[in-house]
Amino acid sequence: MPATSPAHHQRRRRRTNRLLVTAAGLVAAGALAAAALPGSASADETKGAPAHSGRYQDVQLLSFNDLHGNLEPPAGSAGRVTELQHDGTTKTIDAGGVEYLATHLRQAREGNRYSVTAAGGDMVGASPLLSGLFHDEPTIEALNQLDLDVTAVGNHEFDEGAAELARLQHGGCHPTEGCYTDEEFGGADFPYLAANVLDDRTGKPVLDPYWVWKKNGVKVGFIGVTLEATPDIVSAEGVKGLSFKDEVETIDKYAKVLQRKGVKSIVALIHEGGFPASSAYNYDCDAPGAGDGISGPIAQIAENVSPQVDALVTGHTHNAYVCTVPDPAGKPRMVTSAASFGRLYTDTTLTYDRATGDIARTAVKSANHVVTRDVPKAPDMTALIDKWNTLAAPIGNRPIGYITGDINRDGTESPLGDLIADAQLEYARKLDAETDLALMNPGGIRAPLTYAAKAGEGDGVVTYAEGFTVQPFANTVNLQDFTGAQLIQILKEQVSGANEAAPKILQISSGLTYTLDLTKTGADRVVTDSIRLNGSAIDPAATYRVAANSFLAGGGDGFPTLGQGGNDLVGEDDLTALEQYLTANSSADNPLAPPKADRITVVD
Incomplete structure (x- = not known):
């Protein structure tokens, strides 16, 4: 008990x-008005009368x-x-x-x-x-x-x-x-x-x-x-x-x-x-x-x-x-x-x-x-936040990049999703130059990158704390081999199987493009003939080197085929990949602009 x-x-x-x-x-x-039922406690009764007065007692349930x-x-x-x-x-x-x-x-x-x-x-x-x-x-x-x-x-x-x-x-x-x-x-x-x-x-x-x-x-x-x-x-x-x-x-x-x-x-x-x-x-x-x-x-x-x-x-x-x-x-x-x-x-x-x-x-x-x-x-909450911020500040306030404007995570394909996929592809190619593409689950992107300054930083500065807020899971960047047929199946699993009712559209690295036709149903919403990598159609028999975080690489989020890759290579955590990308591709004098989010063509 x-x-x-x-x-x-x-x-x-x-x-x-x-x-x-x-x-x-x-x-x-x-607060919400009390229900007007016979015998319910009035305001005066709750102040002075015994707590058990009346047949009916309103109970306030606050929830979040x-x-x-x-x-x-x-x-x-x-x-x-x-x-x-x-x-x-x-x-x-x-x-x-x-x-x-x-x-x-x-x-x-x-x-x-x-x-x-x-x-x-x-x-x-x-x-x-x-x-x-x-x-x-x-x-x-x-x-x-x-x-x-x-x-x-x-x-x-x-x-x-x-x-x-x-x-x-x-x-x-x-x-x-x-x-x-x-x-x-x-x-x-x-x-x-x-x-x-x-x-x-x-x-x-x-x-x-x-x-x-x-x-x-x-x-x-x-x-x-x-x-x-x-x-x-x-x-x-x-x-x-x-x-x-x-x-x-x-x-x-x-x-x-x-x-x-x-x-x-x-x-x-x-x-x-x-x-x-x-x-x-x-x-x-x-x-x-x-x-x-x-x-x-x-x-x-x-x-x-x-x-x-x-x-x-x-x-x-x-x-x-x-x-x-x-x-x-x-x-x-x-x-x-x-x-x-x-x-x-x-x-x-x-x-x-x-x-x-x-x-x-x-x-x-x-x-x-x-x-x-x-x-x-x-x-008391201000004091609590100040206490923990004092401990976190030496790590969290370190600049890791610079941006020209908000980089949002909203939409079927988001600018931030593209950026993270590109960061993982660039990182993966340091481990294996033959890496072809990267895939990122939208649920792993927890917040946008905002341009407006916070305490201790200037406009457009991306701090480690902000990067951590975007990708807090400490997933590793994993490389795996898949056939072209498996890659096509992975894209179709975005809108079928466990994800049919509530699609999970993977964020994709530069070079991969395809059409998502929302007028269709199930796996057919991913138009197979439209899938291209660097302008070329996917060859079902060819082998492609794919980077994804360890959660996806284990088949998470309803992508069982992503758990079937071969020739595994495990890298560092995904936040490291994002930090290295921002550091290499942006500076105070040359900040990074939000990606265009034009890799997936949506038909609705």
Whole structure:
């Protein structure tokens, strides 16, 4: 049975005391209106009356997902959200940064005596240098200070394996790098939940499967799972010795466990997501004419998870939505996601019925809110960032290149994707001059390169920290031989097999061109006759030397053919390749212009 240790309680008490001090002086912000049900506690009742007054009690559920260690405000498009206006137009808003997230959450909690904060996974992993350089200890410290109560694991929590995840949960200094400060790392004050991640040796979850929040007789259970397909998108070493089980079957199993324990109000934290019809965070996907609301894996999960579960907090796709999806009994159920990188948070009102112990689902309300940067910074978060920046600055502030403008990662083919592929090709040719081309997975490009100056640099300067933020995985650059037929198959796997529903378009090095016809379906979307290397058609019988990062070279991201290459040669990490390319091809006097992104012709 999941338990909470005395040390955990002591850390939580210390954290509560910190919050009482650091929250002082913050301006109150309006929270969601309480559901107007007979017997629900009024504002006066919550101030003076006994906490158990009335049959119905509103519980505030604050949630976010996919923070990925973004403690400082994310740069460029990664730090903006789209807002739908009343006249149907949209505008973008700068958002994110843990100093602002802390202020917004603390303001939202004011006046809500029953408030719990949960997350949908990927709190760490693929993090900027400020967190990633220290194996995400800074982010865990920040989440402790944010008063996070519980989170599911995401796929990125396994980037460094189960042992490292256990260290983040329980504490202790890094096994090879030791302690980064004078104090030993204390671990997370909140539980990570991993109900569907089993240790192959024991057959049991590697961390607690569920957790119960309790206050004055109100009980809400949380079950945490990550996507079953985690092994397909994490390095083999990261998931070694683990099995990932079906999300629906696992949630249903532990919903029954919680029901037997008398916990009838249940929230599932699911690191799997969907795709809304609009990119605007405030799009009403339940409005008449809004279509199916959300599509993708989470829609099927939401339609099949037991009706015993009252709400689903999701993530993974980095999209924003607040939708109702009917459960198997046909009853509407809230499904939410708060985009990524701390740009949004979700405020959900769960109306708890003390007579039944369940959630009165007809009264559930929810909305996403922007983590704007026009509020006071939380002083304790500023101090935390300053502490870790002092340690990271000697490494992070070193210039590695110069650019003439923003180099973005957006689009089917992106300028930054082209640049990274070119960097890996140039690096690979230093190892083997016969290398023909390079391929880069779009999911491995975590942020744009921005022209505007940050503290300690000038306009157009690319620092090591910025490069690290773009490519934080420490994948090696691997060289392999493939036949022309295999190369054609690799390109077709972008839009077929595991990638048919949600294509993953590889970023390609200079010299490789082809046409992507989106009017067709499946593998036919890659027009075989159009594939050219330096102007010549691909010969199915010829051998081609291909560079790709180690994740792709292992068949990751739904590219099984990339795991079948021969004559392997392993180079240094991909960030080294990017740094060497920028250093060799740019200078303060001759900065690098963004590539044109004209290698893939898209027909739609």
